[in-house]
Amino acid sequence: VTLAEAYAIQSALGEGLPVKGYKLGLLSPAKQAQMGITEPVYGRIYSAMIHESPVRLDRLIQPRVEPELAAVLCAPLAPECTPGAAAAAIGGWFLGVDILDSVWNGYRFSAAEVVADNSSGGGFLLGARMIDCHPDGILRLYLNGTLRAEGDLQTLGNVYERLCWLATMTGGLREGQIIFFGSPATATPAEPGVLEVVGPDDDHLIARLEVE
Structure with a gap:
């Protein structure tokens, strides 16, 4: 299928469900x-x-985790909006975790295949507190006390331009939606125990991962 058809499949798989937000991927x-x-x-x-x-x-097929920066919108964004409008629409920044999952064995897929599979979106964690964070600095992800992934947020590019692109692609974004901006670090296989994301200003997101 084409990429446009893959997005149509993605949409059809969630038909009838209100969209809470969006995740970005394949940024580099x-x-x-x-x-x-x-x-x-x-x-x-x-x-x-x-x-x-x-x-x-254990409710996921082959979960992996990535540290991310997320934002909650305080205003709608129309297609073809400006980066200034996108910046003004961000109501707050949060640490986040993209819990990846995939129907494709070993995460081997084409661009159309991953899009049709909702861009490997399995689940998401959002930090409990808003952080005072301009989108730069290092994100680190620990599992059971061991550093598993880290990356510089500057590799995400201009997040306001990314938000404008997303608003155009989706036909507009709504107030209250959550946007995950992609990860500056490599995904790591999830395992039971304590997951911790540490942000540039020593902000923390901590969660427990379990299997039955």
Whole structure:
């Protein structure tokens, strides 16, 4: 299928469910070139995908986790909006975790395949407190006290331009929606125990991952 058809499949799989927000993926030019595309991809977030601790890993197929920066919108954004309007629409920044999951064995897929599978969106964790964070600095993810992934938020590019692109692609964004801006770090396989994300100003998101 084409990429446009893959987005139609993604939409159809969530038909009737209100969209709580969106996630961005495949942000780096190198990854885009590898996948044969020239822009990022996005997936939809539904209410049931927002988790609180503890998170049940055995309800997922092959979960992986990524540290991310997320924002909650305090105003709607129309298609073709400006980066200034996008910046003004951000009501608050939060630490987040994208809990990846995939129907494709070993996460081996084409761009259209991953988009049709909701861009590997399995679930999401959102920090309990708003952080005073301009989108730069280092995010680190620990599992059971061991550093598993880290990356510089500058690799995400201009987050306001990303938000404008997303608003155009989706036909507009609504007040209250949550946007996950992608991860500056490599995904790591999830495992039971304590997950911790540490932000640039020593902000923390802590959650427990469990299996039955």
